[in-house]
Amino acid sequence: MEERIKIVGINKRYSQRELYNNFNIEVVKGKVTCILGKSGCGKTTLLNLICDKEEFKEDVSYIFQEDRLIPWLNVYKNIEFVIAKKYKKQQRKKIIEKHLNMLNIEKYANYYPEQLSGGIRQRVDIGRAFAYPCNILLMDEPFKSLDIKTRNDIITDFKELIAKEEKTVILVTHDVEEAISLGQYIYIIGDEPVRILNYYEVSNYKNDIGTLIKYISQDYNSI
Numbered sequence: 182m183e184e185r186i187k188i189v190g191i192n193k194r195y196s197q198r199e200l201y202n203n204f205n206i207e208v209v210k211g212k213v214t215c216i217l218g219k220s221g222c223g224k225t226t227l228l229n230l231i232c233d234k235e236e237f238k239e240d241v242s243y244i245f246q247e248d249r250l251i252p253w254l255n256v257y258k259n260i261e262f263v264i265a266k267k268y269k270k271q272q273r274k275k276i277i278e279k280h281l282n283m284l285n286i287e288k289y290a291n292y293y294p295e296q297l298s299g300g301i302r303q304r305v306d307i308g309r310a311f312a313y314p315c316n317i318l319l320m321d322e323p324f325k326s327l328d329i330k331t332r333n334d335i336i337t338d339f340k341e342l343i344a345k346e347e348k349t350v351i352l353v354t355h356d357v358e359e360a361i362s363l364g365q366y367i368y369i370i371g372d373e374p375v376r377i378l379n380y381y382e383v384s385n386y387k388n389d390i391g392t393l394i395k396y397i398s399q400d401y402n403s404i
């Protein structure tokens with residue numbers, strides 16, 4: 182049975198603008214929900230507001246558009262840094278090695294961020310977010326800055342990782358293709374104050390992804 186997490190009562194004003202007024206959204210536990218909206222509609226703001234909610238605060242990890250690796254720490258230590266208080270040294274080693282392995286970056290363990298390509302850095306960032314013990318992962322257009330090939334490779338590995346670890350992922354993007362290739366559930370948001378314009382369960386279109394792409398593109402272009 183699928184279990185849902187309800188996120189309720191999201192409010193935000195920027196002076197005269199009322200961006201969110203009692204906005205509610207549900208996500209499915211252990212699955213990837215994509216929230217698709219045009220640039221500037223309030224996606225980053227939404228993730229920040231979710232992050233601030235009392236019930237999620239301790240249980241959330243975040244992946245941003247650009248990686249937030251610490252330049253003076255190598256890859257191994259970048260991951261270790263976020264889990265230092267959570268696990269003892271031996272346990273940390275196991276967790277770090279497991280995640281480096283899962284993302285195929287074990288050979289970069291001793292490299293510093295500036296020695297790595299954007300794609301590898303983003304993999305480290307994903308590994309670090311997964312290594313942190315939490316159930317909810319918030320992602321803000323994490324693959325935006327990557328070229329198509331790197332992006333597709335990372336998306337494939339990312340999907341495997343999600344299937345294994347069963348984290349609840351909320352990913353915001355303005356990219357229709359990204360939403361469809363990653364999301365199991367897709368919301369389209371827009372307007373001001375922001376509201377949900379449409380909702381799709383990708384599994385209902387298993388044999389006809391073409392139709393799903395058509396519907397979502399139509400919705401998106403009509404915002």
Ligand SMILES: Nc1ncnc2c1ncn2[C@@H]1O[C@H](COP(=O)(O)OP(=O)(O)OP(=O)(O)O)[C@@H](O)[C@H]1O
Binds near residue numbers: 200218220222223
């Ligand atoms: N601190 C702020 N003060 C005033 N307005 C703000 C502030 N932060 C964001 N905004 C405005 O609120 C709106 C939503 O911003 P937000 O960054 O959440 O959008 P977004 O959908 O994530 O955009 P993008 O896809 O470009 O990252 C934008 O129009 C932005 O200009």
